[in-house]
Amino acid sequence: MLFFVSYGCQSVASGQHVEVDPEVHASPGDSVVLPCKAIAGGTELTRVSWTYEDGGDRINIAVFHPTYGASFPDSPLRGRVSFTQGTLEDSSIEISNVKMSDEGLYTCEYAHYPSGNVQGTTKLIVQERPTSQPPTVTAGLSTSAVSRGPCMPIEMEVQAFPMGSVILRCNVLQAEALKVTQVTWLYEAKGGERASIAVFHPTFGQSFPDFPQFKGRLRFTQATLEESAIEITSMARSDEGKFICQFSTYPSGTLESTTTLTMRAPPIPCLQ
Known part of the structure; x- marks a missing residue:
C-alpha cells in the first residue's frame, strides 16, 4: 500500500525551497520513502545531504554530489538507507526494514550557490502494526548536524x-x-x-x-x-x-x- 499527502512549501529568498513531508508514519519491518525535492529558483545546487536526529546530535546518513555520486556515512541506518532517484533535483531516500529506533527527525539539506544552505525536516513516527495488517511502503510530499567531526x-x-x-x-x-x-x-x-x-x-x-x-x-x-x-x-x-x-x-x-x-x-x- 502506498500513501501520499499533499504539498506545502517552505519558501526562502529568490524562490528557493525544499519540498519534504512534515510527518511520515511507518511500522517495524516496513520500507518508508522520505521525499525531498529542491526548487532551485535560479541558483546552483551543489550538494545534498540527509541527517538523522533522535533528540541528540544530528548524524549524517546520506550524501549526494553530482560528481562524486552517493555516499552513506557510518550510522545506525547504513545498509538500510538508499536514494530513490539520486539526483540533485530529487533526493528522496528510502529506509528499508524500519526499526522502532529509527523514529526521529530527518533533515534534507541542499547546498545552494549563491544563497547558501536550505533545508526541510520530516518527522518519522514508527508505530507497531496490527498483526492483520501487511507491511506498507509509505511516502508523502509537502514542503517545509549535523556532525561536528573535524x-x-x-x-x-x-x-x-x-x-x-x-x-x-x-x-x-x-x-x-x-x-x-x-x-x-x-x-x-x-x-x-x-x-x-x-x-x-x-x-x-x-x-x-x-x-x-x-x-x-x-x-x-x-x-x-x-x-x-x-x-x-x-x-x-x-x-x-x-x-x-x-x-x-x-x-x-x-x-x-x-x-x-x-x-x-x-x-x-x-x-x-
Whole structure:
C-alpha cells in the first residue's frame, strides 16, 4: 500500500525551497520513502545531504554530489538507507526494514550557490502494526548536524564592542580527504531562526545572500575550502547571536561549528 499527502512549501529568498513531508508514519519491518525535492529558483545546487536526529546530535546518513555520486556515512541506518532517484533535483531516500529506533527527525539539506544552505525536516513516527495488517511502503510530499567531526571554530565565544569590528574563524581538518565542496556561514539570532549570510564555492567564488542586517558590513578575510574567516564591521547590539560555519563535504555530509558572539559595553574613557 502506498500513501501520499499533499504539498506545502517552505519558501526562502529568490524562490528557493525544499519540498519534504512534515510527518511520515511507518511500522517495524516496513520500507518508508522520505521525499525531498529542491526548487532551485535560479541558483546552483551543489550538494545534498540527509541527517538523522533522535533528540541528540544530528548524524549524517546520506550524501549526494553530482560528481562524486552517493555516499552513506557510518550510522545506525547504513545498509538500510538508499536514494530513490539520486539526483540533485530529487533526493528522496528510502529506509528499508524500519526499526522502532529509527523514529526521529530527518533533515534534507541542499547546498545552494549563491544563497547558501536550505533545508526541510520530516518527522518519522514508527508505530507497531496490527498483526492483520501487511507491511506498507509509505511516502508523502509537502514542503517545509549535523556532525561536528573535524570541523572546529578558532574561538567558541567572541566579544565585540558597538561600532567595532570582529573576525570569526573556522577550519576543517583533512579537507582534501573529506572533499569539501562549499563553505557556508549562517547567523542564528536569539529566536533560533537560521539564515545564510556568506558562501564560498571553489568554482563560483564568494557570495553574500540578501540578509539586510549585515548588508555592506560583511566580508571574507579568508576564503578557502580548509579555512574560512569573515569580518563584520560597525557592530551593533542586535548582532549578538550564534554564527555557524558549515563545511559541505563528500562523503561525510555537513560538518559544522558554532561561535557565540556577545556585545560588550563601550569602554569608559579615562579622564586626565
